Amino acid sequence: MSDGLKIELGRRYQFSASHRLHSDQLSDEENRRVYGKCNNPYGHGHNYTVEVRVSGNVDPATGMIANLVDLDGFVEREVLEPFDHKLLNAEVAAFRESVPTTENLCKEIYRRLKHFPKAKLECVRVEETSNNAFEYAGEEF
Amino acid sequence: MVYLTRKLEFSASHLYNNPALSAEENKRIFGKCNNPHGHGHNYTLEVTVAGEPDPVTGMVLDLKELKEILDREITQRMDHRFLNYEVEELKGQIPTCENIARVIWNLLEPKIRKGRLYKVRLYETPELFAECYRNGAQGA
Numbered sequence: 001m002s003d004g005l006k007i008e009l010g011r012r013y014q015f016s017a018s019h020r021l022h023s024d025q026l027s028d029e030e031n032r033r034v035y036g037k038c039n040n041p042y043g044h045g046h047n048y049t050v051e052v053r054v055s056g057n058v059d060p061a062t063g064m065i066a067n068l069v070d071l072d073g074f075v076e077r078e079v080l081e082p083f084d085h086k087l088l089n090a091e092v093a094a095f096r097e098s099v100p101t102t103e104n105l106c107k108e109i110y111r112r113l114k115h116f117p118k119a120k121l122e123c124v125r126v127e128e129t130s131n132n133a134f135e136y137a138g139e140e141f
Numbered sequence: 142m143v144y145l146t147r148k149l150e151f152s153a154s155h156l157y158n159n160p161a162l163s164a165e166e167n168k169r170i171f172g173k174c175n176n177p178h179g180h181g182h183n184y185t186l187e188v189t190v191a192g193e194p195d196p197v198t199g200m201v202l203d204l205k206e207l208k209e210i211l212d213r214e215i216t217q218r219m220d221h222r223f224l225n226y227e228v229e230e231l232k233g234q235i236p237t238c239e240n241i242a243r244v245i246w247n248l249l250e251p252k253i254r255k256g257r258l259y260k261v262r263l264y265e266t267p268e269l270f271a272e273c274y275r276n277g278a279q280g281a
Binding site for chain 1: 161162172234235236238239243247269270271272274275276278
């Protein structure tokens with residue numbers, strides 16, 4: 001950009017899902033020790049907030065980096081629809097292989113959104129509760 | 142380096158319309174934001190200044206001074222205004238969050254003389270915001 005300024009657009013979304021933190025590579029006892037009550041075999045749920053930041057040129061005709069209709073539709077299709085009101089361990093393929101901690105969830109959401117065709121994905125932030133949050137900005141971060 | 146952030150809120154109205162496009166295209170691209178009467182938001186602005194604390198005062202810059210700059214440059218200019226018609230710096234631009242964030246950056250950067258302006262983040266709603274910072278400075 002000629003003025004040397006970078007602009008990002010940020011958008012926040014919510015979904016609710018359940019999960020259980022349990023690693024097949026650990027014994028039952030170790031799982032209980034590492035994950036505490038998050039290892040409860042019946043799982044538990046959260047209201048997750050996902051913050052998505054994208055960057056790009058601001059189109060002078062529209063004043064926009066990306067039309068929100070496009071961004072919202074993409075996030076809806078890639079993340080909200082497959083994750084909302086689901087058991088992450090069982091219903092999202094990636095979490096059959098990895099533990100659905102919010103760290104891994106953040107990376108999985110980044111992986112799903114990085115191909116957004118209208119702008120460059122900068123960062124994904126996932127708030128699992130209002131007290132803990134995780135951010136992932138790709139490997140170069 | 143220490144980063145300090147000051148927050149402020151202002152309320153303003155705007156509408157999105159590009160006179161170079163047909164009425165139909167405006168409607169298609171901007172949706173309900175194209176309503177000719179405009180509509181309003183409670184904006185929240187976060188201004189982050191980076192600097193080393195002064196060894197005497199312990200401050201990057203005096204918050205009172207920053208508050209005065211924000212009041213003069215932003216609140217007085219934008220609060221309870223119709224952004225399309227009443228803010229000179231936005232004339233000829235669509236007053237999206239992206240464009241307002243850049244205008245705010247350009248208004249504030251030359252006025253902040255202690256520390257340096259690092260980032261502005263402007264929330265149009267709690268779910269939508271834009272950030273502006275110098276290319277190369279990592280968003281934080």
